[in-house]
Amino acid sequence: MNILFIMYDQLRFDYLGCAGHPRLHTPNFDRVARMGVRFTNAYCQSPVCGASRMSFYTGRYPSSHGAQWNGFPLRVGEVTLGDHLRKLGMDCWLIGKTHMKADAEGMARLGLSPDSVIGARQAECGFDAWVRDDGLWGEGPDGFYDEKRSPYNEYLKSKGYDGTNPWADYANAGIEDGDIASGWMFRNADKPANIAEEDSETPWLTSETIRFMEEAKRPWCAHVSYIKPHWPYIVPAPYHDMFGANDVPQALRHPVEREDPHPVYGAYMENPIARAFQRDEVRQKVIPAYMGLIKQCDDQLGRLLDHLEATGELSDTMIVLTSDHGDYLGDHWLGEKDLFHEPSVKIPMIVFDPRPQAEATRGTTCDALVESIDLAATFVEAAGGEVPDHIIEGRSLMPFLHGREPEDWREVAISEYDYSVTGMCTNLGLSPRDARLFMVFDGRWKLIHAEGGFRPMLFDLDTDPEEFHDLGGDPDLANQIARLYDHLARWGRRMSQRVTRSDADIEAMRGRSLRRGILPFLYDGSEVDSELTQKYRGPARQNHVDGDG
């Protein structure tokens, strides 16, 4: 069985037809949902690209793998999904974005060259790169945000798009009065991107994926990782005007959120992204483009499904559709992601298992508390392995896919956020190590702990599903808060770094030293079977005859 692990960037859980979006129809996402299980309480481990992705790729929490924000290198030697799958005879390929930053210093310390196979995998968080393009070719006075080579820009140049950065000038820009109208500016979001639709990012990566599926050795795991519907919010015709102002939902926000907000939330509401998304004209320009980008993703997903069907491999390919985090789009007076309201931290997760054991669950939903790290465990099991739970902290979703109730399941989902690099850290006067947030969600109560001496935030999603009312200061809820803090404390003591010894290794070690002559409790030897002490009883001569034993 192959694994087609598709990630969209910044795709909100509720911007899919199968998730109940009133205006956006996504027949291909819905088709996979009908073939498999849609997880309705799936959470990313950190609502920011880099940290979230490193958790998907290691099956470990951000504070376990340490790459807690964009551009924080994943430490050399950290065991990845690719390491686990290759051990099981399955290749693990990357097609698209990872946001991985190599631990160049660590690699140099260990003498690993990025040109070597081992070094390249270290540099690509365990994947073999079919094509890697992180899809953010932003450029400013200090140069490009991403200094790597862009295969997508090379493709555009090969198709005759001119300039040094056609990603910016064509794929992510419209035209106004014959000039480039950059997609970085929301006022241009309703313009058609100045590019042939088939040359835009999502179709290009889809074509790369089809080429991969035609050529790759079986079995494969392919991480197909689209940059869209991530900003810049602009999309080519015909998607640019499929949706309009009438399709833009009311912002999920309430004046009470701005009355004496938690300092960290308050700081985020003041940042330029939030201020932009607090303007109705921004939402009315951006959200139709965002919907168009998703519609394009859905059509391109259709191409992949049709290809798998045509080659007969649909029946032999596990398909996973998910996202690294959501997008506030103005909800809660915020833009982007970063915090823990549902539009940001909850992710779409649809899993199709083609095998007969999954018949009973096809087209169902599962509301268990699922974390993004569960996918790595699921893939290891799908590849025929046992989950190395001393390394992978997630749990296999296979029981849910096969209609079995797992004996026990997590009581809380945990998500983390390190904002030490952001202006909010500076504005709040925090040290880099205090700019950290932790979410503990039990399915009803969502506690957010902020380092740095702040009170917690607390939401009751039963009585306040929109998360408008922060109850973190309510003395009547001290017990709920203490209970969730206990969960966080238990999690903080978790066994996350004992990665060189499995429980089975440990059981095999028991009593071993006894049979190798470590006997620090003998008075005269009579305490144990003489076999254990024969090397230590006289006479000397006899000992020597025994040799090394």
Next chain:
Amino acid sequence: MNILFIMYDQLRFDYLGCAGHPRLHTPNFDRVARMGVRFTNAYCQSPVCGASRMSFYTGRYPSSHGAQWNGFPLRVGEVTLGDHLRKLGMDCWLIGKTHMKADAEGMARLGLSPDSVIGARQAECGFDAWVRDDGLWGEGPDGFYDEKRSPYNEYLKSKGYDGTNPWADYANAGIEDGDIASGWMFRNADKPANIAEEDSETPWLTSETIRFMEEAKRPWCAHVSYIKPHWPYIVPAPYHDMFGANDVPQALRHPVEREDPHPVYGAYMENPIARAFQRDEVRQKVIPAYMGLIKQCDDQLGRLLDHLEATGELSDTMIVLTSDHGDYLGDHWLGEKDLFHEPSVKIPMIVFDPRPQAEATRGTTCDALVESIDLAATFVEAAGGEVPDHIIEGRSLMPFLHGREPEDWREVAISEYDYSVTGMCTNLGLSPRDARLFMVFDGRWKLIHAEGGFRPMLFDLDTDPEEFHDLGGDPDLANQIARLYDHLARWGRRMSQRVTRSDADIEAMRGRSLRRGILPFLYDGSEVDSELTQKYRGPARQNHVDGDG
């Protein structure tokens, strides 16, 4: 300046003259104490050799480095003291024991050969090995406990001691009726080891150290790591009868400790080591030998000090005397180490800084809460570096050595213990990951948390310095217990794995993406200086002229 980092194995903090031992005179330890600072509240990070040592060698807590018990490999790539010091131009040598187990699987995954310089350092937890001998050549029906080559056994053979394991037959055995009388058996502890004193382990390693000091390139850090006074408890003449039954102190134990003990403590009191040390004849045989072994260590320390004085290097060498953990010797009805009573978890720590800045503190004691991980930080500072506090969790002791009060200092010392490999885990019916203990000590209150659903243990060292009365079940102390649990929870959330980004790196990253064209908040560009958006404003032509900027 050189660093002579001497570790004794299983040396109790209070078995030194300078620490007030009534019968044991240790003029050479005392001499270093008069030259430097003796830390009277120093704690190991785990009362077991392997885990404790990996913390000394990484400056990180056991649950940060992951090598939580003997024989748990230190994960490949974990940054060590050697890595830090070599960066600063100081070699870092090993002479003696580390109890390091190489992460062979991780090294193979990264293609590191143990024969390469890099591979050898990975295999030796960052040291260059002048001589490595872990000093436990136990042998049983399944062979040797330690399958490596023993330089000490080779030495003994070269001196004409016969047999395959003269460590066992001579260095750690006496003679009775012409037969070997093994030092593994306590009944033989009062016999002289059947070896010339100068050939026994402590003088041998001392001679290796002097040879090192004669040959090594400056500046060096030398980790001189003696196996003694660790068991087998037997010592050659004249040390075997320097002390007798009259010198054996009363066991520090109380019947109340056996009334309804905490289940984990109860399980330890039942193990064969504890049962042996509950017998007075065992203490009367073992403790005089233990004292003799320490006396021999003191004499050999004198040889090292005299050598440094003769070569004039005493004034240019920082000297540290410490141990990886203590030894119950029957106190609290226990033998060996493992738990968190002072005789087990507190360690001797004496630091001599030859530099003038340390004049004011010579011969003083310091009662600050010190952890073994503080030494790695101290050594980095001694070598002229800045402590990389995103990797090293310990704190430099230099302020205390130089008579400066640090602005702030830790409020609690933390120690951990993983007993998953032991029979106590099985006897208590625990899963391997629940067989873990955490100590939180604030200088007065000592809380011990046990995973697995047990109540905590609690001792008040002000009113009960002998730690006889476990107050962990006292409802009147709920607030103290909660306060210490808060400390443990904060520690559990510590930033321990963000090892690829320092605070300085993070500060340098701030605002970087803005000047590299990542502007996800623009409505029309007027929000920012036009310099930041020049790449995105029309006309297209002009953009191209700009080139890559």
